[in-house]
Amino acid sequence: MGLMTRVLIVVISLGLAVVIQNYRQLAKPLPVPKLDVNEYWGPGNAANYKENLLVKPFDIATPAEVIEDLKTQLNRPLKLHSPLEGIGFEYGFNSKYLEKVVKYWRDTYLPKWSEREKYLKKFPHFQTEIQGLKIHFMHIKPKKTDGKKVVPLLLLHGWPGSVREFYEFIPLLTTPNAKSDYVFEVIAPSLPGYGWSQGAAKTKFGPVQIAVILRNLMLRLGHDKFVIQGGDWGSIIGSTAAAVFPENALAYHSNMCINGAPVNYIKMVLMHIFPGFFLHKAHHDFYPSLGQFFSTLMEEMGYCHIQATKPDTIGATLLHNPVGLAAYILEKFSTWTNADYKKLADGGLTKRYTMDALLDNVMIYYVTNSITTSQRLYAEMFNKENQALQIDRVPIKAPTGCARFRHELSHSSDFQLKDRFINIVHSTYHNDGGHFPAMELPQVLYDDFIEFVEKAFKKTA
Incomplete structure (x- = not known):
């Protein structure tokens, strides 16, 4: 064996040792950080x-x-x-179709606003004050139980959605339901800064701090x-709530399980290079090549970069600008429901949703002036204080x-998730649906959720 060969072997061995050691450090779980559960986030x-x-009760x-x-x-x-020739939604919201949306909004939707507002009031709305912020939530109890066990459920929306997703x-x-021994008492809050919930007056109010407030809401x-x-x-x-409050979380279910810990990205690369080792063959097509993944990331995440760096600038652009606001929000309901809808002149918006439902959601942002405060969450998510908490390295013990x-824009496999979600009892793949399943395919999401709950409670019994 020549000298150079020996040197190369030593270098490779040392390199592998460094990678393995770093991997072990990155994969090592962290304890729950100390949090101030009474921290004040209001003005002054x-x-x-x-x-x-x-x-x-809240009106x-x-x-x-x-409205006038x-x-x-x-x-x-x-x-x-005018849109470019032959273009649907590939360049963003098609202006020809936007004209139709505005016409419908003005001439059909707004004349029946009293009817839409009555619909939005169909569930009981409440408000309470937590840590200096007025928090809005819907609270729906079963009208009858038929002998089923009633379980409290904290139901959480995202951006650019609202509680309207859950109607x-x-x-x-x-x-x-005959399928389950359980029925649910639903608490569906507007996230702080969204809809009728007050936004924080101070910086560093990220997902961890919101998790604290919503846990406090449930305790109240x-x-x-x-x-x-x-x-x-x-x-x-x-x-995050399930991780930092294990004593409160009975179970956690998501239609977008993600792991933001550094080890996830190492695993993502390995999974894409060697899918046969980590994925069932039937699920390979849920995970595109790395090239496709990064192409989608570059194409679809521009909004995220803007909102994570200059939320108030884009907020000022959209505030009191109903046409721009509608285009900005509804474009996501097109692309995030199905990327192929970009090829359509109408963005496929009414393939899965009614225009009334879509405009209900836009109206919640408009009438509450909450677009800026909703977007600030992106900036707080990526600030150094939130990142330093390394919440994604705190294991979630609850059945998941x-x-x-x-x-959906992207998926995480059980291989990627298991370092954080250490108790996955239910893992499914659905051949339809996108980012807003509660609104798009409510029955499918319900069936999946019920199947999970039966497994979770059986395991913890």
């Missing part, structure tokens, strides 16, 4: 603050003058550039143990269920 100084513990009615002003704005002539899903959860309502379900931000906040819908 907390010295004289005294929390109002009252939980009271989500919109002042008539807000919206009508005035939508009556202004649109000055849009078709909630009745399934609160109605006894008398639930010291509860199930958590969520996607998008609801997934990040929900998994992960449902994957084919057209």
